[in-house]
Structures are given as C-alpha cells and as structure tokens.
Amino acid sequence: MDVDRPRKPTLDTVAGAVGVSRATVSNAYNRPDQLSAALRERILETAAALGYPGPDPVARSLATRHSAAVAFMLGQQLSASFSDPALSIVLDGLASTVDGHDHCLVLMPGGADRGGPRPQTVARAQADVVVAYSLPDDAPALAAVRARGLPMVVIDQPVLPDTARVEVDDAGGARLAAAHLLELGHRRFAVVTFSLRPDGGNGPASPARLAEATFRVSRDRLTGYLSELRAAGVVDVPVWECSGSRRELSRSAGRTLLTGDDRPTAVLCASDELAFGVLQAARDLGLAVPEDVSVVGFDDVPAAEHAEPPLTTVRQPLVDKGRHAGELALRLLDGGRPGPPTRLAVTLVERASTALHT
Amino acid sequence: MDVDRPRKPTLDTVAGAVGVSRATVSNAYNRPDQLSAALRERILETAAALGYPGPDPVARSLATRHSAAVAFMLGQQLSASFSDPALSIVLDGLASTVDGHDHCLVLMPGGADRGGPRPQTVARAQADVVVAYSLPDDAPALAAVRARGLPMVVIDQPVLPDTARVEVDDAGGARLAAAHLLELGHRRFAVVTFSLRPDGGNGPASPARLAEATFRVSRDRLTGYLSELRAAGVVDVPVWECSGSRRELSRSAGRTLLTGDDRPTAVLCASDELAFGVLQAARDLGLAVPEDVSVVGFDDVPAAEHAEPPLTTVRQPLVDKGRHAGELALRLLDGGRPGPPTRLAVTLVERASTALHT
DNA sequence: TTGTAGGCGTTATCAT
C-alpha cells in the first residue's frame, strides 16, 4: 500500500504493469511491426487503463534529436505576425508549405526594440530549423542560431555562410519606382522609410545614419530610390525615418514633409503601409493625390489596390517569398544543403496615386 | 590524439575542459550567483572557445518539465492563422498578451478536414499550455490534450471539465441580428453558415444535419437566427452550409439562394466573410443591397465597414477574445486554476446593408 | 563556492 502521490505514468510504469520491458512498450507506439499484435494490443490497453498519455514529446525529442517544428524569428513583436499585412502574407506562404508536413510552426517573440529575438530566447526554442525574416544584419539572434548549429533560411537578409536564402530585388524595385516618377517630370522628392536601425529612431535621417543602416530592406530600398534620383541629378532628398511600418507614423511624417512652399511633388515610401499614412497626411493638408503630390509605396499588399486613390507601388511576391522559404526549410530539414539563393522579381504597378508633374 | 568525429560539445565537455563539475557549468548559465564571477567567466570563455552553444533546450525541458511555449490548436490549416481575418485578429490579441513573457507561440497544424490537429500531432507538440480555438466539440485533439495532462484554455468551445474558457454570446448576437431584420419587416429569410461538421459538407443543410452540428459556433449562431425567427412565426428558413468561411463559397451559395421568385429579402450569414460573398452574389444577379435584399454578417472584421455597402453585422470583441485567452493561459502556466469562464458581449452594428422591407 | 548523485522519459543498439 504505497502512499505515493499520483505520479504521472511513464513508459516504465506501463512496462511494469504489463510485465515487459520499456523497449517493447516503446515499440508498441513507434514500431508496431516489431512485436506481436496481441502483445501490442495488451500494452495499449494497459496504457489506457493507467492513463498513460503516450511517449513524452520532450523525452522523445531528446532521444531522437529532432522536434518536428520549424521556428520563425521576426524583428518585431509576436503580434505583428498577425497584424502586419506584408508579414502575415509571407507567413501565410510559409505556413502553407509547412502544412501537411506535420510540423508545428514556432513563432519566436522578437522583443519590442525590433532587434530580433534575444539570444537567450533563441537558445531555448525547440525546433529543427529556423527561418529568419528581416532582422538587423547584426542581430544577435542570427549568431545564436549558428551557435546552436541549427540549419537556417533567411528572408530579406544579407548573405550568411551556410545559410539558405530567399531574396528580393529591393534596390531594383525602388529604382523602378523612382524612374517612374522622374519620367513623370518630378524633381522635388521626399522619401519615407521604416527603421534603419533597431533603436526606435524616428524623424529626419542624416546621411550618416543612412550609411549606418542595419536593416537590409530599408537600406536597399532607400539606396535604390536615392541612387536613381542622383543619377538624374536630383540630390538633397529629405529622408524621414519612421520607427516602424505603421501608417500613424508616416502620417505625421507626411504632415511635416508636405508642409512649406518647396514641398516635394512626389513621395517615395518604403512600404505600402507607410504610403497609406502619407496619403492620409495629404488629405489632412488638403492636398490632392496625385494632382498636388504623387505617392508610391512598396509591397503591393491587397489594400494598395483599394486605397484612395489606388496606390502605385512596387509589387513583390510576398506569398512566394514565404513559400520558397518554407521549401528551403523543408529541404534543410531533410539534411539538404543550402544551395544558391532563391531570387524573386519585383514589378512596378502603376495605379492612380502618381501622375505627371504639371 | 583522438580521432573522434567532431561531436557537439555538451555541458560535460565544458566541465571537463575547465576542470569543474557539470553542475557548476550549469550554474554558470542558470544561477550566476551560485559561483564566483571569476570561475563563471572562465567557464563561459572555455565554452565559447569550444563552440558550446549553451544548455540544450530539449534536455533542459526534460529536466525542468516545461518548455516556455504556449501552443495554439486550430481547426484549419496553419495558413488560416494568417489569412483568415477573424482568426488572425484573435491571434493578434493572444500574441500581444504572450509577448513580453518570453514564450514562444507554437501553432499546431489542424489538418485539411477542419477536424483539428491529429492526436498524434498533439502528442508531439512541446508546450506548457494549449489554447484551442473553434474545434469540433468532439475533436480528438481535445482529448489528446487532456490525456497529456496539459492545462488548456478553449475559445468558442463547449464547457470542458478543468479547462479555462472564454466565450462569446453567439446565440444572443444572432438573435439580435434576426430581430433587427424582423423589425424591418422582413419575412422571407435565408441563412448561410460555415461548417456544421468537419466533413467538408457544402450545400443546403437538412434539419437533421443542423441537429448534428458539432461546431459550437455554427450551432449557436444558427440556433440564434432560427429561434428568433421561429418566435416570430417565420419557419422553413433555408440554410446553406459552406465548407469554410470563405467568400467564394458563399458567393455561389448566394447565387442559388437569391434566384427565383420567392427569393429571400434578407440573408443572415454566420460570418462577415460569408456575407461578403453574398453581397457579391447579389451584385452578380443585379440585385441591389439593401433595396432588393438585406444582408447581415457576424464578427465585424475591419473590412465590414468598408464593404459595398457597409455591412450590418454583429460585433464580437475579437482582439479581447485572444487577449483574455492569453491571460488565462498565462495564469494556468503559473499553476493557477481555470476559474469561471470569461464572457464577452456582442453588439449589433447597423450599417447600410440592411433596410426596411418595402 | 563547488561537487556528487540521482532523475527527467525516451530511443536505439545489441543480444537473446
């Protein structure tokens, strides 16, 4: 008559009850062909009677050295996964690839400073492969993943040794947009970008700060915009950095930028979300788009088409981005090697938010 | 001169190299105050030199018996988490609560049949608490979670012993909507619902099928609609079941329902997404909303306000739903008891898609 | 402050 507290049954408990060894019980669950149907039946029954929930997943992971999960690291709060339009489309693509492979998708929190998950968080995450999305180039999380020796695929990140990668021609897309505006006769521009560095910077960005940008996407889009303009002789373009890709931020940026006599006739934004804010700012100031000011975005999220006016923007294949990342991740999961990066094309989508400068 | 293959270093390796015990190395990572700063420093240095990535998360989980993760089970594909508007708002709320607690969010794939994760998937998932959302009442996944003894919080599910729960008054909301339409003088109705059972059913739903519905949400909204109508003497209301909450499905449903002389003058939908499809169907058929037919939705997702025409709908606090679920989950994580269910209110939002029946 | 020893629950490799 034991007085033990009701401890959860384990493989051992069941083995003892049935009178077989642990190995056999384990086999009953994982290799039905390794034991007689009758014995297996008896084991499973006793297990049920004992309330044994089946092999513990953590213990199994320890023994098998894999956990049937793919992790996703982002540079933002967890909730951005579901609220940021562009990000959630990428995740949709990733998820649709992972779906049907019976793997869980582990979302790692990125911390409020946009710097990506803390190394400690990475160290604790249980996954067989990790997908990193738009982290600062020098994010500690990237090093932490490498330290753990986990295979990784990066999206919108610089080249990293031994890492699969899907990339988009951000600079080229940005140039397309700038060229479009130049063709329309614009000569006075402004640029609105999201974070250049994960430090919450918000406001006009100095050339020095531009040079120090650690977010590859911001940097490339910005460089694309500015270099195309410079090639056409347009210099001294004001750049406004928003601390995130949220329209409230660009709205107030827009209100400043679009005020004054020498206000720009065209605003280049690093994302559609930022462009929406600028559109709102123009409305706030009584400026007509595109008559008074042209606005272009980047991404071509679904809302771009329904904006007021419909937004001219650079389309990038967001779903494909996620999908490819997923495929690369699955390949790495199977022990495959990284291989060359997947390159995705961008296109300019001309809508009604841009027009000839009259 | 060993010829070992380069095996990954473990706590032991480091301990050996430094000349201390495993426990001390472990403490260096987890309890800095348990050893001298100097020794700790030396340990960490050697670890770095050896390429030791720090304590293995799986082994740690096995020993500590928790894994710093909260799991989310849904009745759909993983990708629905990011593409289904209502679901992603709930997840946004959940994520914003979990954010800052340094826990990962584990999304479990639900399988294509909407029946929820397979028991086997549940058995392998590594998490300390699980949140279940809108699964069939008899989903095997629910039993699997209980079998594992994991604490659980359910959203939009029937009462379950020993389980935290957040619930919404779906039936009441539905009654509100039906009453609204009755007041406007409507007498001929149709109802469009999403899945009643996880079997892909799509088409007119018989009373028998209604009675057998296993999705609590579908059942309650449907019951709310029909009982309110019945109380007003309106019977024989056709119900169309769509196999998912997607507008393409309800669009074709709508085209059938809105055809014929005795077509309904009002359509009650189980979700906004379904209502959008019906709106489209009306357009397809050249019917004006609300002049020819009134349409109401359920949820009040952001798009409802911008629909053409703006959609009358039952608002439920989606973000709060997720947030509360998150709070309950965190409480369970801390060893708290389930407590009474959190009840959330719904309200009718009258917009332009409903009007007097003339 | 540091070390010892036992445990966490499985899987995997050989024998038998």
Next chain:
DNA sequence: ATGATAACGCCTACAA
C-alpha cells in the same frame, strides 16, 4: 519477438 543497457543532455537537491 523481447529484453538489457547505454545513451540523450541537463537540472537540482544535498552534501562537502
């Protein structure tokens, strides 16, 4: 077909 036994890598009293 089954069973011993050794990993898997770490945590944590408790002892020293």
